[in-house]
Amino acid sequence: MLKVPEHQVAGHLAIDGKLGPLVDDSGRFYKPLQGDGRGNKELAFYESFSSDTRVPDHIRKYFPVCYGSQLLEASNGSGLLHHLVLQDIASSHRNPSIMDVKIGSRTWYPEASDNYIQKCLEKDRRTTTVSLGFRIAGLQLYEGKESGYWRPGRKEVQSFTVYNVRSILRRFVSSNSSIGNENSDCSFAPSIYGGSAGILEQLLELKAWFEDQTIYHFHSCSLLILFDKESVSKGSTPVPEIKLIDFAHVVEGKGVIDHNFLGGLCSLIKFVSEVLSDSKESSIKDCVESEKSGICTDNGNCQ
Amino acid sequence: MLKVPEHQVAGHLAIDGKLGPLVDDSGRFYKPLQGDGRGNKELAFYESFSSDTRVPDHIRKYFPVCYGSQLLEASNGSGLLHHLVLQDIASSHRNPSIMDVKIGSRTWYPEASDNYIQKCLEKDRRTTTVSLGFRIAGLQLYEGKESGYWRPGRKEVQSFTVYNVRSILRRFVSSNSSIGNENSDCSFAPSIYGGSAGILEQLLELKAWFEDQTIYHFHSCSLLILFDKESVSKGSTPVPEIKLIDFAHVVEGKGVIDHNFLGGLCSLIKFVSEVLSDSKESSIKDCVESEKSGICTDNGNCQ
Numbered sequence: 258m259l260k261v262p263e264h265q266v267a268g269h270l271a272i273d274g275k276l277g278p279l280v281d282d283s284g285r286f287y288k289p290l291q292g293d294g295r296g297n298k299e300l301a302f303y304e305s306f307s308s309d310t311r312v313p314d315h316i317r318k319y320f321p322v323c324y325g326s327q328l329l330e331a332s333n334g335s336g337l338l339h340h341l342v343l344q345d346i347a348s349s350h351r352n353p354s355i356m357d358v359k360i361g362s363r364t365w366y367p368e369a370s371d372n373y374i375q376k377c378l379e380k381d382r383r384t385t386t387v388s389l390g391f392r393i394a395g396l397q398l399y400e401g402k403e404s405g406y407w408r409p410g411r412k413e414v415q416s417f418t419v420y421n422v423r424s425i426l427r428r429f430v431s432s433n434s435s436i437g438n439e440n441s442d443c444s445f446a447p448s449i450y451g452g453s454a455g456i457l458e459q460l461l462e463l464k465a466w467f468e469d470q471t472i473y474h475f476h477s478c479s480l481l482i483l484f485d486k487e488s489v490s491k492g493s494t495p496v497p498e499i500k501l502i503d504f505a506h507v508v509e510g511k512g513v514i515d516h517n518f519l520g521g522l523c524s525l526i527k528f529v530s531e532v533l534s535d536s537k538e539s540s541i542k543d544c545v546e547s548e549k550s551g552i553c554t555d556n557g558n559c560q
Numbered sequence: 561m562l563k564v565p566e567h568q569v570a571g572h573l574a575i576d577g578k579l580g581p582l583v584d585d586s587g588r589f590y591k592p593l594q595g596d597g598r599g600n601k602e603l604a605f606y607e608s609f610s611s612d613t614r615v616p617d618h619i620r621k622y623f624p625v626c627y628g629s630q631l632l633e634a635s636n637g638s639g640l641l642h643h644l645v646l647q648d649i650a651s652s653h654r655n656p657s658i659m660d661v662k663i664g665s666r667t668w669y670p671e672a673s674d675n676y677i678q679k680c681l682e683k684d685r686r687t688t689t690v691s692l693g694f695r696i697a698g699l700q701l702y703e704g705k706e707s708g709y710w711r712p713g714r715k716e717v718q719s720f721t722v723y724n725v726r727s728i729l730r731r732f733v734s735s736n737s738s739i740g741n742e743n744s745d746c747s748f749a750p751s752i753y754g755g756s757a758g759i760l761e762q763l764l765e766l767k768a769w770f771e772d773q774t775i776y777h778f779h780s781c782s783l784l785i786l787f788d789k790e791s792v793s794k795g796s797t798p799v800p801e802i803k804l805i806d807f808a809h810v811v812e813g814k815g816v817i818d819h820n821f822l823g824g825l826c827s828l829i830k831f832v833s834e835v836l837s838d839s840k841e842s843s844i845k846d847c848v849e850s851e852k853s854g855i856c857t858d859n860g861n862c863q
């Protein structure tokens with residue numbers, strides 16, 4: 258039984274009779290192959306990537322599993338259409354908070370047409386892509402059983418400034434994200450961004466690979482960052498996850514590192530590590546203050 | 561007594577009645593302040609940089625010393641003009657081989673005018689700037705007492721391809737650079753690119769700073785790489801040197817890392833480390849072969 262993905266935060270949605278991806282209950286994600294050649298390019302990437310022995314195992318885990326392609330009824334009712342069959346990343350999370358971060362200070366590639374380059378460049382300049390080396394392309398924050406998800410609309414996302422990005426990276430790991438931007442407590446930062454299995458360590462592992470790999474250049478590709486806020490709130494071990502997605506514009510590296518992706522990744526790493534170190538500082542401050550007053554804070558970060 | 565610099569490999573030259581920098585015998589370099597505001601921006605950068613306590617000492621050594629500005633007779637005979645007074649980097653080398661590498665996959669900055677951006681973008685796409693994240697903007701290779709320097713003309717430099725860049729990075733550290741591109745022996749790679757005071761270590765030290773610093777964004781800035789081939793040939797300790805130059809387009813970092821410079825720097829690091837590891841491999845091969853034949857190569861790299 259195919260249905261519209263519940264947790265898709267960016268890209269074309271399969272609603273209102275439009276063409277978009279579908280999911281099933283067994284954890285698979287069906288992405289329609291777009292007719293302009295992009296779909297076939299993405300399929301070709303997955304085929305090349307899965308058989309490339311130069312990609313180390315510890316890097317493969319950052320990519321969705323691909324199960325080939327399959328003919329399916331398209332979501333827009335246009336009949337049978339080839340779909341890329343991928344792992345449904347969100348399916349392993351109960352109430353996932355998700356950020357889709359498009360990496361790189363340019364989304365175009367040298368071989369593209371002038372028209373395509375100008376179109377991308379305009380959007381790159383309008384968003385934080387040029388200034389930050391990445392832009393948030395979509396997100397949802399789980400705020401709790403009652404309020405559900407905060408999922409800003411496409412226009413709002415596209416107008417995010419540097420200030421907004423910084424604030425969202427804080428809200429993303431805050432227990433009080435629904436109250437407002439200014440007072441985000443970042444109380445989940447140590448367990449989601451920090452720690453040996455946290456987002457920062459995963460980003461650093463990816464960075465080390467990007468400093469060396471010259472096989473692919475990942476243009477206009479996104480990092481999906483996911484975690485389950487409820488499991489963190491309940492004290493169970495969180496499993497923050499990173500996956501690279503959207504490979505329709507990947508080109509051969511030809512012996513050159515992907516300096517565009519790497520630069521943006523380093524910029525994101527700096528932002529995430531700043532949220533983390535701010536949260537550590539404020540939890541030390543909390544400790545000092547609670548020691549003075551004789552009470553202990555209950556966020557468990559007072560070491 | 562002011563004169564035209566002997567070792568200037570890029571930028572405007574003070575010849576044929578044109579405006580350009582001058583040097584004296586005491587090791588100072590006089591750069592005319594251009595009237596379009598660039599000169600004043602560069603002076604302002606040096607003033608801000610020299611008094612900024614956030615810049616660590618081990619990073620300052622990668623920047624030329626600035627002695628302020630001075631009114632001097634311009635090289636084009638137009639009368640008195642303000643000049644930036646800088647350390648003449650080449651003056652401490654007897655027969656310097658020099659590469660001027662403009663770092664970054666874009667030379668423009670978000671705040672610039674549309675016209676300026678299009679002009680830069682066009683040149684960035686025409687050269688290796690977009691593809692490699694850096695371009696060689698000028699160079700001279702010392703080839704020996706008889707042949708003197710190889711210094712390709714501006715047009716030749718601007719037409720360098722990825723292949724040319726790779727080949728020049730090899731020729732730069734070869735004892736047989738004059739023979740031709742294909743057979744570069746890279747025999748100086750271990751002592752110039754390698755070692756604890758070599759170019760690679762210096763680039764890595766700079767990289768670590770760029771992963772963290774959010775004070776400046778260095779647009780259209782160059783890395784000057786210098787060494788004295790004669791002193792290496794004679795067996796004395798070489799002092800390969802790196803200096804950042806050209807700060808007319810530096811803008812405030814505003815809390816964001818310079819991902820454009822960092823990405824290009826990482827790409828250059830990859831190229832340099834490949835020349836170095838190739839040269840190590842071939843010297844091991846030499847060793848094995850000379851052991852077989854009972855003779856030892858004399859390049860001193862046979863460990």
